[in-house]
Amino acid sequence: MKRNMTDWKDSILRLKERKAMPIITYPGLEIVRKSVMEMVTRGEVQYHCIKALSDMYPTIASATLIMELSAEAEAFGSEVIYHDNEIPTVSKPLINSFDHISELRIPEVGKARTGEYLKAAQLTVQNITDRPVLGGIIGPFTLAGRLYDIAEMMIAILMKPDESHQLLEKSVSFLKKYAKAFKDVGCNGVVIAEPAAGLLSSEQCEEFSSKYIKMIVEHVQDESFMVVLHNCGNTQNLVDSMVSTGCMGFHFGNAVNMENILPQIPADRLAFGNIDPAGILKNSSAEIVKTKTLELLQKTSSYHNFILSSGCDIPPGTPLSNIDAFFQALQIYNRNII
Numbered sequence: 001m002k003r004n005m006t007d008w009k010d011s012i013l014r015l016k017e018r019k020a021m022p023i024i025t026y027p028g029l030e031i032v033r034k035s036v037m038e039m040v041t042r043g044e045v046q047y048h049c050i051k052a053l054s055d056m057y058p059t060i061a062s063a064t065l066i067m068e069l070s071a072e073a074e075a076f077g078s079e080v081i082y083h084d085n086e087i088p089t090v091s092k093p094l095i096n097s098f099d100h101i102s103e104l105r106i107p108e109v110g111k112a113r114t115g116e117y118l119k120a121a122q123l124t125v126q127n128i129t130d131r132p133v134l135g136g137i138i139g140p141f142t143l144a145g146r147l148y149d150i151a152e153m154m155i156a157i158l159m160k161p162d163e164s165h166q167l168l169e170k171s172v173s174f175l176k177k178y179a180k181a182f183k184d185v186g187c188n189g190v191v192i193a194e195p196a197a198g199l200l201s202s203e204q205c206e207e208f209s210s211k212y213i214k215m216i217v218e219h220v221q222d223e224s225f226m227v228v229l230h231n232c233g234n235t236q237n238l239v240d241s242m243v244s245t246g247c248m249g250f251h252f253g254n255a256v257n258m259e260n261i262l263p264q265i266p267a268d269r270l271a272f273g274n275i276d277p278a279g280i281l282k283n284s285s286a287e288i289v290k291t292k293t294l295e296l297l298q299k300t301s302s303y304h305n306f307i308l309s310s311g312c313d314i315p316p317g318t319p320l321s322n323i324d325a326f327f328q329a330l331q332i333y334n335r336n337i338i
Contacts, residue, residue: 019060020308043119067313073146098163125186135182139194140212189226198233239264254311272309286325293329
């Protein structure tokens with residue numbers, strides 16, 4: 001459903017109550033009785049998880065993303081290891097030397113599992129119309145790190161910056177088309193997962209990540225389509241660089257304290273975060289989830305651009321009772337401020 005996302009964003013900024021958008025697709029597997037393998041290889045399974053969770057929880061948007069960070073690399077030709085109930089991983093670098101960059105072909109959108117992710121997005125758009133639907137893609141520096149090896153990439157940006165930029169240009173060329181494909185199937189925005197940029201200094205982040213994120217933003221973002229930049233690394237000193245991309249929203253992981261992040265975010269941009277998805281949401285009790293969520297809401301109460309979220313993708317196997325507690329805490333907080 002087409003909607004004006006600038007107006008949607010501004011309407012959130014005017015609210016006294018808080019809203020939530022956890023990154024919450026994998027927990028739907030328990031409801032639809034499917035495996036991780038089925039979710040990451042079949043778009044309709046991913047959609048059914050999203051729909052089941054949307055029916056249960058008042059998320060402010062439905063995010064059709066699972067941050068497994070291998071689908072785009074697989075489209076380029078990377079080998080991926082699959083397990084029934086674990087998130088897929090790239091098994092080895094596709095590129096062993098920068099001498100081979102010229103031979104690296106930019107894949108067509110829809111190749112490998114990217115077609116299934118677009119199918120999930122399209123089904124979600126068609127069947128969930130009461131809230132925005134956001135697609136999800138990997139970020140250019142993170143993709144380059146999957147194609148070459150992230151440790152080698154960290155060395156390369158120091159020793160071979162020109163060749164690093166060549167690889168990043170190929171990464172962003174594909175990602176611009178992939179983001180546009182989510183827009184074309186009717187999504188209202190896209191979340192770009194760029195966690196590897198958390199390893200960079202602020203200057204490196206600007207040169208090797210934010211510069212390329214901005215290319216994607218300029219290619220797809222407009223009144224009807226918003227871009228949210230996710231980085232679950234240690235981003236406290238990277239916020240200015242992230243903001244320079246022009247994204248309408250920014251999503252932060254639990255590696256940072258939101259009280260240190262929010263003062264750096266312009267008041268007209270959205271900031272999402274950052275309950276620990278594994279340590280708290282998956283592996284703690286419902287009571288601890290509720291306590292930690294209320295603490296975060298209270299600490300961020302003066303920031304009207306804050307949206308409650310998980311710090312990253314909520315893992316498979318997270319008890320639904322803990323997600324219930326997350327939303328119960330939100331309800332308690334809102335009841336006390338209105």
